[in-house]
Amino acid sequence: MAEEYTPGYTRKASDFMAQRTAISHAAFLTPHLRNSARLLDCGCGPGSISCDLARILSSGQVTGIDREESQIELARNRASEQQLTNVTFKVGSIYELPFPDSSFDVVFAHAIFEHISSPDEALAEILRVLAPGGIVAIRSPDWGGFIVGPDVSGLQAAIKRYADLQNTNGGDVYVGRKLPRLLRDAGFDLLRFSATYDCSQSPSTISEVLALRLADMDADAVRAWSQDRDAFFAAAWCEILGTKIDR
Numbered sequence: 356m357a358e359e360y361t362p363g364y365t366r367k368a369s370d371f372m373a374q375r376t377a378i379s380h381a382a383f384l385t386p387h388l389r390n391s392a393r394l395l396d397c398g399c400g401p402g403s404i405s406c407d408l409a410r411i412l413s414s415g416q417v418t419g420i421d422r423e424e425s426q427i428e429l430a431r432n433r434a435s436e437q438q439l440t441n442v443t444f445k446v447g448s449i450y451e452l453p454f455p456d457s458s459f460d461v462v463f464a465h466a467i468f469e470h471i472s473s474p475d476e477a478l479a480e481i482l483r484v485l486a487p488g489g490i491v492a493i494r495s496p497d498w499g500g501f502i503v504g505p506d507v508s509g510l511q512a513a514i515k516r517y518a519d520l521q522n523t524n525g526g527d528v529y530v531g532r533k534l535p536r537l538l539r540d541a542g543f544d545l546l547r548f549s550a551t552y553d554c555s556q557s558p559s560t561i562s563e564v565l566a567l568r569l570a571d572m573d574a575d576a577v578r579a580w581s582q583d584r585d586a587f588f589a590a591a592w593c594e595i596l597g598t599k600i601d602r
């Protein structure tokens with residue numbers, strides 16, 4: 356199936372991703388990291404989480420890949436502004452990771468599985484580049500758990516239309532709950548799964564990212580919601596840790 360990345364690569368969408376930190380979005384993984392680990396971040400986007408992880412892995416090495424050149428450029432600029440010497444970024448597809456077998460101790464994939472049409476192919480590549488005993492760590496939202504209010508006119512229909520668009524583009528807005536089965540089918544052993552809420556303090560930023568991809572009437576509804584002073588948005592994220600057993 357053809358894939359199209361639904362949020363796109365506008366400045367607003369990239370800035371929205373770049374607010375993410377390892378503390379806010381990778382806390383399910385960080386307690387399991389060894390300082391010297393070689394970590395691959397698949398679909399790193401503008402690289403804010405990758406750079407944080409590079410700081411945590413003080414004697415390790417972080418590699419970020421993304422299929423989009425503009426995101427890799429943003430990530431490289433960020434790493435150089437922060438004077439990080441143990442993180443590199445490369446254009447590449449999760450379906451064809453440009454690395455030899457067993458190159459990494461940890462493979463992290465944040466907010467990418469909900470956008471891809473062949474998660475089984477992506478996981479086969481992750482399994483290949485992961486060293487035996489290594490950890491795979493995946494975090495994706497599941498739209499079944501979103502809490503949004505107040506329910507202004509047209510808001511629910513607009514959210515549904517955005518979800519339908521992402522699914523039509525090859526993604527899966529309900530992939531979060533499917534991660535255990537996907538990992539097990541790919542040959543990983545499951546270590547732990549969990550879910551957390553990300554409660555945005557900036558409804559207008561989210562509404563702009565959604566509005567960019569919606570037709571006028573739906574875009575108006577999400578903007579009207581975001582301007583309500585009681586606007587509330589909490590996204591449910593599913594998190595999973597697995598390992599590659601040395602068989």
Ligand SMILES: C[S@@+](CC[C@H](N)C(=O)[O-])C[C@H]1O[C@@H](n2cnc3c(N)ncnc32)[C@H](O)[C@@H]1O
Binds near residue numbers: 360401402467
């Ligand atoms: C929602 S962003 C997440 C960025 C970052 N991981 C974060 O959470 O801030 C998803 C990223 O995955 C990338 N992506 C989508 N499909 C991809 C693929 N097949 N291979 C590599 N990257 C892909 C997109 O270009 C985008 O930058």
